[in-house]
Amino acid sequence: MEKKIPKSVLAVMFVSVLSVCQTVPANELAKKEQWEYASTTPDGKYPELVTYTLGKMTGANNSNLPKGETYENNAYTRYLREYFNIQNKDVFEEKNDQYNVSVSVAMSSDNLPDLMLVGSIEDLRQLVALDLIEDLTKSYENCLTDRIKDIYASYGEGIIDGVTFDGKIMAIPETNIDDGPNLLWLRRDWMDKLGLESPKTIEDAEAIVQAFIEKDPGENGEGKTVGFVCDPELSGECGYSSEYLMDIVFAANGAYPKQWIEDENGEVSYGSVLPQAKDALAKLKSMYERNILDQNFLLRTSVNNIELITKGLCGSFFGPWWAANNPLMEAIAANPDAVWEPFLIQTDDDGSTSYYSQNPTYKYVVVRKGYEHPEIACKIINGLFDYVRYDGTYNSEFEEYYQNNVDPTARPLAINVDYSYALTKCYHELTDVLSGKKEPEDLDLLEYSYYRSCKAYLDNTDSATPEEWAAYTSRITACSLLADAKTNKVESLYFDETETMGTQWWKLRKMEKEYYLQIVTGERDIDAFDEFVTKWYENGGETITQEVREAVH
Structure with missing residues (x-):
């Protein structure tokens, strides 16, 4: 016989069930909405801590981090944890070539961290081909701020096109700001001791070094x-704008090796095989024969070059505007009496300086295929390169980092994302404040930190710290040369890889390096350049040139 439940009991049961239905699902729904918001917006914060594994590119000297801080616990990681509730757990921490080795091992073993950087387009292509990384199209569209998208737009469409495969954005690229031409850095105290005037041409520079x-x-x-x-x-x-390279010597002879440029006939050609490169090699060969070029440069590493400069055994090198930070800040610390000064060398008869345009990106942020929160890559970039850079959040710690020259490799993602014209923008804003046209409070965080260092240097140049000297010399002295200069940017027209490059390019590059170095050091005669050009075209160069021309046009 079926038992009936009293109405009063049914009423209590109904109220209890209704209460549960209204309370628990509501809480669950609220949390679900928080997760959804965090996963689909630029600034949404996760309701619980999200720990992501990271392949970490590091820097020398622990990236100059303050004592006790690590790559998992520093101002950058603390900010990201507070703002987004995310935390990195580094599965490997390596610098330079060893980092690339670790990336290769991760790729070959199909054991990628959730996030990592790759340092070449070839590695990115391989990751895409092996289907090892996430499609970041939705993350890019939904989770990057408008300012970050504007930053990428300042480089033209090519920077995002370069990470787009079959209509899908497969990586978030780093940006390389326009550094302008390399400068000639000289020991001014040595020049004054010898009564030497400031150089204007390569020949002037040769005379000074001699x-x-x-x-x-x-x-x-x-x-x-x-x-x-x-x-x-x-x-x-x-x-790529780097130190200790002879690009200015090549440019003074109308040569732009390793660049795809427009030749005299209006065709896209590889600069290393054009006749002007032969003239430049003849110049370098002459410099080597006269000891003006370091006789042991083939045996030196970048560390060796820094040691020569720091120990006062070398008083000359070519480098970008930021050379005051590295290696010269260390050189000034070792010898406060050393006076280093940058000079812009004219390469053209009209007194201008020619240089080639830079590849807009060299590093790529990728996310492991299947990772639950691929948007984290975009959020990190928003936080460090929009909110901190332009909104000035978390001022005190970051300001201290900038002033103490903490290296960018301290960031979880060791990249930079800023406008292509960021260098010029920073210089003009600093000079406006230093000249009284604007107030210091008008500056964004990065510029304000440099302003304080520059102001400290100007207030007492005799007792300025190496960091203050480096800030002023890089951001004001060097940048003033670039801002006021008459320059001519030669456009590099192709940064991608053609089909034939995939199999032949490494062989051609190896041959090019061997011939170039053998000619400069006298192992081969200058006319060996003609032999190199012939071999280059015969061994795939002709096909590659046609492929590049078709791609460009």
């Missing part, structure tokens, strides 16, 4: 002062 070697103003002893320190690469690749 005087440094022969007259020994550094009192190093006969034969111990070296000429220009030089990277064995000789010139930059794809527009």
Whole structure:
């Protein structure tokens, strides 16, 4: 016989059930909405801590982080944890070439961290081909701020097109701001001691370096002062602005090796095989024969070059505007009496300086295929390069980092994302405040931190710290040369990889380096350049040139 439940009991049961239905699902719904908001917006904060694994690119000297801080616990990671509730757990921490080795191991073992950087378009292509990384199209569209999108737009469509495969954005690119031409950095105290005037041309620079070697103003002893320190690469690749390269010497001869440029006939050609490169190699060969180019440059690493500069054995090198920070801040700390000064060298008959445009990106942020929160990559970029950079959040710690020259590799993602014209923008804003046209409070966080260092330097140049000297020399002295200069930017037209490059490019690059170095050091005669050009075209260069021309046009 079926038992009936009294109405009074049914009423209590109904109220209890209704209460549960209204309370628990409401809480669950609220949390679900928080997760949804965090996952689909630029600034949404996760309701619970999200820990992501990271392949971490590090820097020398622990990236100059304050004592006790690590790559998992510093101002950047603390800010990201507070703002977004995210925290990195580093599965490997490596710098330079060893980092690339760790990336290769992760790729070959199909054991990627949730986020990591890759340092070449070839690695990115391989990750896409192997289906190892996430499609970031929705993350890019929904979770990047408008300002970050504007920053990418300042480089043109190519920077995002370069990470787009079959209509899908597969990585978030770094940006390389326009650094302008490399400068000639010289020991001004040595020049004054010898009564030498400021250089304007390559020939002026050669005369100064020769005087440094022969007259020994550094009192190093006969034969111990070296000429220009030089990277064995000789010139930059794809527009990368780096130190100890001879790009200005090449430009003074109308040559732009390793760049796809427009030749005299209006065709896209590879600069390393054009006749002007032969003239430049002849110049470098002459400089080497006269000891103006370091006789042991083939054996030196970047660390060796820094040691020569820091120890006062070298008083000359080519480098970008930021060379005051590295290596010269260390050199000034070792010898406060050393006076280093940058000079802009004219490369053209009309007194202008020519240089080639840079590849807008070299590093790529990728996310492991299947990771639950691929949008985190965009959120990190928003936080560090929009909210901190332009909104000035978390001022005190970041301001201290900038002033103490903490290296950008301290960031979870060791990249920079800023407007292509960021260098010029920063210079003009600093000079406006230093001249009284604007107030310091008008500056964004980065510019304000540099202003304080520059102001401290100007207030007492005799007792300024190396950091204050470096800030003023890089951001004001060097940048004033670039801002006031008559320059000519030669457009590099192609940064991608053609089909034939995939199999032949490494062989051609190897051959190019061997011929170039052998010619400069006298192992081969200058006419060996013609032999190199012939071999280059015969071994895939002709096909690659046609492929590049078709891609550009």
